[in-house]
Amino acid sequence: MRTYQHVIAGDTITVRVPENDHDLDEFDRWASSLRGPVALDTETSGLDIYSPHFRLRTVQFGTAREAWVIHWEKGGAFRGSALRALRNAEQLLIHNAPFDWLVLDHHAGVTLESLAPRTLDTRILSALIDPRQAGEGGTGHALKPLSARWVDPAAPDTQEGLTEVFRAFGWTKATGWSRISLNHPTYNLYAGLDTVLTARLAPVLREELRRLDVPDQLTEYEHQLARICAQMQRTGILLDQQYTRQLVTRLGVEAQEHADRARRYGVESVNSPAQIAEALTAMGETLTERTGNGALKVDKPVLLALADLDDDWNRIGARTPNPLADAVLKSKRAGKWRQTYGQTFLETVDENSRVHPSINALQARTGRMSATRPALQTLPSSDFIIRRALLADDGQVMLSADFKAVELRVLAALADVVKMKEAINAGADLHGFTALQVFGPNYTEEQRDLCKSIGFGKVYGGGALGISRMSGAPVAAVQRAIDAYDRTYPEVRRASKRWQREARNAGFVYVSPTGRRLPVDRDKVYAVTNYLCQSTARDVLGQALIQMDEDGLTPHLRLPIHDEVLASVPAAAAPELAHEIERAMTFPIWGVPMEANAKIGGRSWGSLYGADH
Known part of the structure; x- marks a missing residue:
């Protein structure tokens, strides 16, 4: 048995690395004796889980005072012990759980469906306390900086030590993980300490969430979304x-x-x-x-x-x-x-010709989702060239369902905008209705587009200059239209001022209707309208995803894209499934209906944007 010791927050903790069957028996006894939560982590050769060259190297388990690093890569009894511990653990504490779920699902045969219900993800907890990245004034959501903030300021030391080891061998961070020896002391210490830090971080973050009155339902909701997004990532796109x-x-x-x-x-x-x-x-x-x-x-x-x-x-x-x-x-x-x-x-791309975009269900300050490597949520909105590369499965077609003007509907609901709500409930073209109020019955298509830009400017904080640049209209004309817009919908300006005042009074934090904390910068308090609308719209999408999951539609889902859901569905059942997805995305919030349109395409995603295949 290799044994390493390290001091965390004044306590000496122990990292154990079994080397033979006798050591593994001792680990089995330790794992079977646990009655509380156990922290779980993996070390791998990289980040591309579905690459043919990806390897699961270690699986480690830990509590606040000790950790065990099991060398999965050695196979045989080592894998058997790790699998028994995984299956017997009553509650798992994981930092950034979707990654480890998918690693273990694909490379260890332990399904994410069996892991997710037992998991508390400390990354989710940290994002609900403060969603900002380090560059935005927050701590960020990586384990080491969070541990330095909440557990021990010296927590990042092992990470820096491992980086120095990589440099000494002439490796980069990208290549070092696959090349370093399983027996390297710093590697094993690093692996074990991550579980100890996670075990110590979890109760501290839970207590902070209680102190801040963040609802337990929001935590549960985010874990559900993390699991649904991980299932979509596992499915991938052809x-x-x-x-x-x-x-x-x-x-x-x-x-x-x-x-x-x-x-x-x-x-x-x-x-x-x-x-x-x-x-x-x-x-x-x-x-x-x-x-x-x-x-x-x-x-x-x-x-x-x-x-x-x-x-x-x-x-x-x-x-x-x-x-x-x-x-x-x-x-x-x-x-x-x-x-x-x-x-x-x-x-x-994997061996089955599928790409598996990593879906972060809690990316932006507002909780907005993102997909990276490949970054499919940043594709140009009106071009099919890239989307043409992505296909529905054999015998299936692509289906896209997106909410109708979700940001403006959310704004109408949150600010209780009387005329806007009347237009929405009457089924009117909201941008045309606004142009009618601003320019009169003879408004042009350009004026309608300008009103659309102003509406989104109200949500996203765009001023006259930005709207002028986007629309091509002179700044003075844009400003006159904005003034007329404010007279038509006075509740928007009043609500924005009220939200800014409430954020200042609460220490530059606004709490959304779902209980999500939205920090605002002192010099950009006006952005609270943007954050509130974007966050609520994201939670509208999240609720729709959970409804689809309850309706058994998750196997068809491929990707959430801001206010849209992409699916691959059997061609013969496409109309029926389009109706089911629309129904899951239709519900009211504060008297304003959230509604969706589903569009059925051909074989490629690009067919929904004009491609001929």
Whole structure:
């Protein structure tokens, strides 16, 4: 038996690493004697769970005072002992549980359905206490920083020590996990201490949640969503590999062609803001906005306006397009699509031609979900080129169901906006109704679009300048429309002021109707409207996912995308399943109906956006 000791918060704890059958018998006795919760963790060769090269290396168990590191990679009796402990544990404490659920589900044969009901995820608890990342003023949700905050300031020391070991061997963080010896002392100590830290972190976080009056129902709800999202990740989405390889080649050529166009205007690198700003100025463009360090700003919004394009890359018609801005935008877009989507699809596809995006059910400050590697929730809203690579299963078609104007409906419900609620309940086109109030019965389609932009600006905090840039309308005209909008829906402005006041009085935190804590920055208290609406809309989607799960629809689900759900359904049953999904996404909140439209496509996700397959 290898034994290591370490001090945490003044206590000496022990990490044990069994080396033979006798040691494993001692572990079995320890595991079977436990009557309380046990912390669980795994060490693996990387993060791509479904890659053919991925390996489960260790499974470790721990309490507040000791840990056991079982070398799964050795096979035989080691795996048997780990499996017995996994199956017999009454309650599991896991940090970032979906990852370990899926690792054990795929590589150890212990289903996530058997693990999830017994799990308390300390990452979820931390996000309900403070959802902010470290760069936003919070502690973040990684185990070591949280442990440094709540357990012992020296908690990150073992992580830093392991990083030094990787460097000493010339490895990176990405490669070190697969190469380090199972017998390396720092590796084993690191593995064991993570369970001890998790075991100590859990009761502290639970007590803090009680102190903050965060409802137990919200914690249970988030664990349900984590399990549903993990099931979707496990299912994955079928990839058309031949199309994807051709797409990667085509996008590479396109990126180079547009980069060559930019070079004719003196821009050697489309990723150099200084070169772009200098060239645009030489062409007679006036750049007025600056970055925090004083450089002229030439980010995507600035370039879109100069290229006379809206956020969906449609021509606005407000000016003559600048050819350099157009070339830079198109080169960078092609390069991003090639690497972020096409290449990542091919790097992460499994042996069954499926990609498994990692779905974080609690990503943003507002709780909004995200999918990474591949980042399918950041796909362009109006383009089918990338989506064409992703397919429904054999004999099935893609189905998408999205809420109707969910952010504005949530705003109408939260702020009790009388006219807006009347229009929604009457089944009116909300943006058209708003344009009628603002511009009169002869409003144009452009004016309707402007009212739509203003409505979303109210939700997301966009001002006249940003809406002007997005719509192409003059700033003064946008401001007049905003003023008319405020007269039409005065409750929105009043509610925003009230929410800001309540957030200030509560120490710059607003609590949503579901009990979610939403910290607001002191210099951006106005963002509370954005956070509240986005958070509530996310919880509307979460409730719909739970209803779908109760209705037995989860096996069809592939991905949650902000206010939309993507599914793969048998072609013959598509109309019936579309109706069931719509029904699960239809329910009222404070007198405002949340409703969804389901659209049935063809074989590819792109067919829902105009692709012919």
